[in-house]
């Protein structure tokens with residue numbers, strides 16, 4: 001981006017629920033130091049959702065980038081809520097210009113802006129053609145969430161390709177521990193389908209943010 005473009009993008013505003021520095025707790029990048037930026041709002045309201053994402057502070061990109069600049073890290077995870085509701089390619093380019101590697105956590109209801117380096121998709125629907133439409137180039141990781149009851153959400157049809165195939169048991173909201181029945185379903189599934197691996201929310205298990 002040239003300097004004129006950069007300065008106009010810098011004034012754009014995101015509704016930011018919270019930002020914090022921690023270790024990636026989920027998926028194939030577990031343990032990686034990461035700046036989490038949680039954007040407000042979602043297009044779904046999943047019964048198991050572990051996140052309050054309604055409240056927000058309106059921050060310009062300029063302000064947001066200066067607030068995260070003190071973290072000793074150049075890796076962002078955009079999450080929410082549903083970050084695809086606010087992010088676009090100009091915002092991604094702005095943070096790329098500042099040297100950030102950018103991952104996203106998305107529910108798979110719509111496409112991800114160009115320039116994102118790593119896509120973690122945890123679909124909350126069973127519409128495989130929608131996944132092919134939005135992720136025709138593939139994703140970095142699938143991360144299917146498994147509940148204790150009901151049909152497994154992993155489609156029998158071919159998914160867009162991924163580098164990593166993760167399944168996660170739903171964590172109980174009162175104990176911050178995996179639901180034991182969901183966990184057993186995940187273990188059984190991985191042992192029968194060896195392309196898939198178990199992902200636990202390690203941040204909850206070790207008591208970090």
Ligand SMILES: C[S@@+](CC[C@H](N)C(=O)[O-])C[C@H]1O[C@@H](n2cnc3c(N)ncnc32)[C@H](O)[C@@H]1O
Nearest residue numbers: 048049050051080081082105106107122170171
């Ligand atoms: C809070 S969501 C935000 C991103 C996006 N809306 C999504 O659903 O992927 C981040 C991750 O947390 C997972 N998640 C939410 N509630 C959970 C729970 N109770 N147990 C385990 N994972 C959960 C989601 O499946 C998703 O992978």
Ligand SMILES: Nc1nc2[nH]cc(C(=O)O)c2c(=O)[nH]1
Nearest residue numbers: 022023024025026079203209
């Ligand atoms: N440590 C940690 N890792 C995470 N990975 C995805 C998270 C999210 O809420 O999107 C999350 C989170 O909230 N904390």
Ligand code: SF4
Nearest residue numbers: 042045046049081107
């Ligand atoms: S899509 Fe993600 S953020 Fe939205 S309600 Fe479901 S789990 Fe929570």
Ligand SMILES: [Mg+2]
Nearest residue numbers: 050051079209
């Ligand atoms: Mg979380």
